[in-house]
Amino acid sequence: MSIKVTKLNHIYDKGMPTEQAALTDVSFEINDGELVGIIGHTGSGKSTLLQHLNGLLKATSGSIEVGGVEITRPGVSMVEIRKRVGLVFQYPEYQLFEVNVAKDVAYGPRNLGLSEEEIDQRVREAIALVGLDYETVKDRSPFELSGGQKRAVAIAGVIAMRPEVLILDEPTAGLDPKAHKDILNMITEVHRRTGNIIILVSHNMGDIAEIADKVIVIDSGKVVTVGSPLEVFSQGELLKSVGLDLPPITEFCNALGIKDTVLDMEDAVGKIVDLIKE
Amino acid sequence: MIRDITLGQYYASDSLIHRLDPRVKIIATLLFIIELFIVDNFIGFAICAAVLAIVIAVSKVPLSFIMRGLKPVLFILFFTFALNIFMVKGEVLWSWKFLHITREGIQIAVFMAIRLVLLIIGSSMLTLATKPLSLTDGIERLLSPLAKFKFPSHEIAMMMTIALRFIPTLLEETDKIMKAQQARGADFESGGLLKRAKALIPVLVPLFVSAFRIAQDLAMAMEARCYRGGENRTRMHEMKLRKRDFIAFILMAAFLAIIIIEARMF
Numbered sequence: 009m010s011i012k013v014t015k016l017n018h019i020y021d022k023g024m025p026t027e028q029a030a031l032t033d034v035s036f037e038i039n040d041g042e043l044v045g046i047i048g049h050t051g052s053g054k055s056t057l058l059q060h061l062n063g064l065l066k067a068t069s070g071s072i073e074v075g076g077v078e079i080t081r082p083g084v085s086m087v088e089i090r091k092r093v094g095l096v097f098q099y100p101e102y103q104l105f106e107v108n109v110a111k112d113v114a115y116g117p118r119n120l121g122l123s124e125e126e127i128d129q130r131v132r133e134a135i136a137l138v139g140l141d142y143e144t145v146k147d148r149s150p151f152e153l154s155g156g157q158k159r160a161v162a163i164a165g166v167i168a169m170r171p172e173v174l175i176l177d178e179p180t181a182g183l184d185p186k187a188h189k190d191i192l193n194m195i196t197e198v199h200r201r202t203g204n205i206i207i208l209v210s211h212n213m214g215d216i217a218e219i220a221d222k223v224i225v226i227d228s229g230k231v232v233t234v235g236s237p238l239e240v241f242s243q244g245e246l247l248k249s250v251g252l253d254l255p256p257i258t259e260f261c262n263a264l265g266i267k268d269t270v271l272d273m274e275d276a277v278g279k280i281v282d283l284i285k286e
Numbered sequence: 287m288i289r290d291i292t293l294g295q296y297y298a299s300d301s302l303i304h305r306l307d308p309r310v311k312i313i314a315t316l317l318f319i320i321e322l323f324i325v326d327n328f329i330g331f332a333i334c335a336a337v338l339a340i341v342i343a344v345s346k347v348p349l350s351f352i353m354r355g356l357k358p359v360l361f362i363l364f365f366t367f368a369l370n371i372f373m374v375k376g377e378v379l380w381s382w383k384f385l386h387i388t389r390e391g392i393q394i395a396v397f398m399a400i401r402l403v404l405l406i407i408g409s410s411m412l413t414l415a416t417k418p419l420s421l422t423d424g425i426e427r428l429l430s431p432l433a434k435f436k437f438p439s440h441e442i443a444m445m446m447t448i449a450l451r452f453i454p455t456l457l458e459e460t461d462k463i464m465k466a467q468q469a470r471g472a473d474f475e476s477g478g479l480l481k482r483a484k485a486l487i488p489v490l491v492p493l494f495v496s497a498f499r500i501a502q503d504l505a506m507a508m509e510a511r512c513y514r515g516g517e518n519r520t521r522m523h524e525m526k527l528r529k530r531d532f533i534a535f536i537l538m539a540a541f542l543a544i545i546i547i548e549a550r551m552f
Contacts, residue, residue: 064465087471095469103466105491115488119471151495165470 009075009172009205011038011061016070016080018056018229030056031229034070038207038222043199045220045237046209049251053229054209055098058175061207062095075172091120094171098178100162101155109135109153109161110146116169127168134168135161137201139194156187160194167198174198175207180215192219217241217255217271225250242269295355295413303345303415307531308424314538315412321545322401322408330548331400337541338408345415355410356403363402370395418450420523426516427525433516440516448504456497463492 018031030053038044048054059065060072063079063086071080079089094116097103106112110131117127135142138160145153150161163179179195180188196219199206210216216223216237223240225232227250233240241247244254244262254262261270261279270276303311318334325331342352376390413421426443433439464474467488474485 059465062469064468086468090469090471097462097466097469100466102496103463103470103488103492105488115467115472116470119473169471 009040011075011173011205012073013037013061014071014073016057016060016072017068018053018060018065019068022068029229031060034226034229034231036224036231036234038205041203041205042221043196043206043219044208045216045223046207046226047211047213047216047223047252048226048232052226052250054226055177056229057226058095058177058207058209061173061175062093063089064095087120090171091169092171093173093175094166094169096163096166096174096176096179098181099159100166100179101150101158104150104158104162104165107149108147109140109150110142112150112161113165113168116165120169130168130170131164134164137167137194137198138164139190139197140164154187156183156190159183159187159191163191163194171204173205173207174202175209177209178211179208180210180212195219213241213253213255214257217258225252227251237271238269241271295410296417297345297347297351297414299346299415301344301346301415302530303341303411305530306534307525307527308416308420309428309525310527310531310534311412311416312421312424312428314534315409317538317542318408319405321542322405324545324549325401326549328397328400330545331397331404333544333548334404334408338404338411341411342407345411347411347414352407352410352414355414356406359402359406363399366402367395367399370398419447422446422450423521423523423525438516440519444516452500455500456493459496459500460489460493463489463496 014035016031016034017029020028020030034053034057046054046057056065060067060080061074063084067080071078073079074089074092077084077088077092079093104112106115113131113134114127117130122130132142135145140157140160145157145161150158153161159179163176167174176195180191183191192215195206195208199219208216208220220237222234223237224234225240225247232250233243233246241254241258244258247254253259255271257273257276258270261268261276264280264283266279266283268279270279318338322334325334342349371387371391372385374388374391374394376388378386378388379392380387416424422443425446426439429437429439429442464472468474472485472488474482474489477485
């Protein structure tokens with residue numbers, strides 16, 4: 009399974025006075041099993057891009073290939089695309105609606121037309137995968153859970169559809185530090201267990217540096233740079249010019265005068281110890 | 287898709303009609319409606335239509351835009367026309383089994399249809415040429431004398447303002463929720479009526495929850511800024527009647543006089 013986006017363009021309100029190019033010649037590739045971070049400031053076109061990958065928006069021109077299937081071609085069934093690509097929107101807890109957690113998580117799989125046993129099994133698996141206990145939450149109303157738990161349930165609702173690509177739009181926005189950590193751990197855990205592609209949009213550079221294999225930087229609808237976290241975060245000037253930042257730890261080590269790009273705590277400790285010894 | 291819905295139907299322009307005081311426009315609309323009911327012959331309707339045509343021309347609102355607003359009421363128009371044409375008794379012109387068409391029936395049906403069309407276009411001119419917010423301001427000011435009788439004119443105007451303000455917000459919210467449920471495989475476009483209605487539950491429940499959340503946040507924000515209703519409240523945009531508003535009043539009075547005289551004469 010891999011994703012290939014070629015010269016993707018999207019123009020809102022084409023032909024109207026309010027016409028606006030949201031994406032311009034976006035091209036990148038994602039290899040099988042990669043955890044990809046997409047960064048860009050608010051309004052840079054990230055959300056528009058994600059909705060294309062899921063078939064919710066139609067490209068003005070260009071193509072998207074997911075696992076060898078060109079989903080931008082007319083006639084490709086939406087059900088087929090959504091089986092392959094699962095999209096978790098920003099603040100997904102606002103889309104919960106069922107009377108209890110188990111039913112809410114089952115909504116997606118049920119729409120895929122699976123058998124009851126299959127649905128039940130997937131629901132149990134998805135709830136466990138997001139770090140909740142099936143027996144204790146299954147009969148509770150999703151509205152009485154805590155913020156972090158609500159979000160976990162909403163993510164489980166998409167995971168239960170077993171998409172081969174999982175896309176999350178700012179999954180940690182507005183959460184407290186513990187819930188933030190839980191969701192992040194959950195994402196890496198899902199990635200480790202399924203080995204599928206995960207695409208993560210975040211404003212938290214630290215998170216991206218920590219868990220991503222590849223980083224795509226977007227600014228005003230264009231891909232600015234693509235590379236490993238090390239490659240991307242060594243271009244501090246470029247990131248700042250598009251309204252982004254370095255991870256705090258990288259910034260800190262830069263301020264100490266460490267020349268290399270440092271992305272995690274252990275590395276930083278080692279470098280600082282070296283610095284003191286000198 | 288859902289963003290294409292135009293509600294409130296304000297047509298932005300900078301015409302004389304747009305610049306009139308909202309109170310003048312509200313009174314003019316009410317008068318126009320009353321006049322339509324005073325009129326009892328076709329000459330009177332011709333005068334009303336002519337006045338309306340002048341107002342439309344001055345307002346610079348395209349006729350096609352106004353006609354689009356007529357579409358949803360076409361059914362009612364047709365229904366009343368059919369009722370009148372078959373129900374009114376008089377000189378029978380044509381009959382089939384229990385259906386009779388009479389001369390009087392045709393006359394009244396046409397009469398009512400013209401009255402309805404003028405009524406709808408006339409009142410839609412008010413919303414087309416007045417910003418929703420100045421409209422509610424105008425209503426508040428016009429109703430304010432009733433405050434003596436404990437009538438909550440400010441509160442009602444504020445409710446209308448808030449409702450209007452949140453139409454786009456809620457549309458956006460609906461769009462977002464629909465997309466999220468579509469990503470979970472929801473299908474809003476196929477199936478029979480019952481299936482489609484059922485498919486909307488996953489949209490409506492979160493939408494209601496959102497609406498309550500937004501309302502609560504707004505109430506909190508208003509209280510944080512010491513909002514406590516209309517008493518002693520001053521406003522940023524004071525409404526003042528200008529020369530053009532008085533001229534409009536004079537023209538309205540002249541129009542009313544003509545209509546009354548015309549109705550007496552014929």
